[in-house]
Amino acid sequence: MGMNQTPSSERVHIGLFGKRNAGKSSVINAVTNQDIAIVSAVRGTTTDPVYKSMELLPLGPVMLIDTPGLDDKGELGALRVQKGLDVLRKTDIALLIVDGTAGMSPEDERLEEELKKRGLPYLVVFNKWDLVQEKSAGEENSGAEPEDERHIRVSARTGEGIQELKERLARMVPAGKEKRLVGDLLEPQDLVVLVVPIDKAAPKGRLILPQQQTIRDVLESGAVSVVVREKELKETLKKLGTKPKLVITDSQVFGLVDRDTPEDILLTSFSILFARYKGNLAQAVRGAGALESLRDGDKILISEGCTHHRQCDDIGTVKLPRWIENYTGKKPEFVFTSGTGFERNLKEYHMIVHCGGCMLNEQEMQYRLKMAENQGVPMTNYGILIAYMKGILERSLQPFPDMAALLEKEKEK
Secondary structure, eight states: OOTTSOOGGGSEEEEEEESTTSSHHHHHHHHHTSOOSOOOSSTTOOOSOEEEEEEETTTEEEEEEEOOOTTOOHHHHHHHHHHHHHGGGGOSEEEEEEETTTOOOHHHHHHHHHHHHHTOOEEEEEEOHHHHHHHOSSOSOSSOOOOOTTEEEOOTTTOTTHHHHHHHHHHHSOOOOOOOSSGGGOOTTOEEEEEOOOSTTSOTTSOOHHHHHHHHHHHHTTOEEEEEOGGGHHHHHHHHSSOOSEEEEOGGGHHHHHHHSOTTSEEEEHHHHHHHHHSOHHHHHHHHGGGGGOOTTOEEEEEESSOOOOOTTOIIIIIHHHHHHHHHOOOOEEEEEETTOOOSOOTTOSEEEEOOOTTSOHHHHHHHHHHHHHTTOOEEEHHHHHHHHHTOHHHHTTTSHHHHHHHHHHHHO
């Protein structure tokens, strides 16, 4: 991601689904007015989901996802179909592309039912409408479908209906209350200190995405951000002259930052902010307590949303397992996933520990949380679990009074 680009996780994800040669790739090219996707008369040209981020007026920043055909055949074809359907997990708006000369197929109808079941906003796009009109202007059996508010007719070849499609997509973007990472906790001119370790795991020459996004949200609030390493925090707080409204730290140095931050200054972590921003903070707070019933041999799933290069002292695969073993005195079995990989059968796990999910969009993060909840498996977050093990979870939730109250209730159980 370039420094001047909207992160992929913050873009509206638009998934294009349909049978082979319905014209999914052609519709993408027509909507973007670019040759983004490979187009061929050969069925099944798109064999894996293809992602393209761009600015699409009047929507703004979007992620377009071209998927393999729903009717792909054979063992390999079935795997491609499943990979395409997995895209639904992260889709904000779905476009079901139908060959207008053939009309809705059983595969199309099954997918439309699945979209309804998931409650996803969608449109059924009848492509190749120029061929329908050429074939029989006025014939009843022309592939045309009954009028429906979710149906739209387009021609990727001639451009007919493409502008209307873009305008309808723009109207489908939820206009709900804008979510903030930290801005809703701040007033103009508030001082915020961000603690950013610069160790072997830190990328060279830049800050990681959660830090970038938090700084941006602080600035948008008219507040002032000061960024320091954990080693300089104590002296920096002495020299500021003004008490900060909030200290936000990387979870890895939670214990040290807690020690060096006076009790009358609010403290939390980037990971906890992200759990609130795109996850379910309450679910993560409740999930941390699963450590107390951990037994030797229990399986713990540790999942990261990105696929960064693992360092020798990686937080997910090295530090967290070590801290969990030290805290519990138990020897569990750890299983690790990263990127888009996430277990479907979670029932064999005692608990799930997930990263903040900065690289995942909200839909994907909600899918994972819901899957864990439906299968009865506690799921928590790196920052919350670290704060829990360090004995500072109560303090790290003080910026969020409703969560602090929830924690008190959990203690009473």
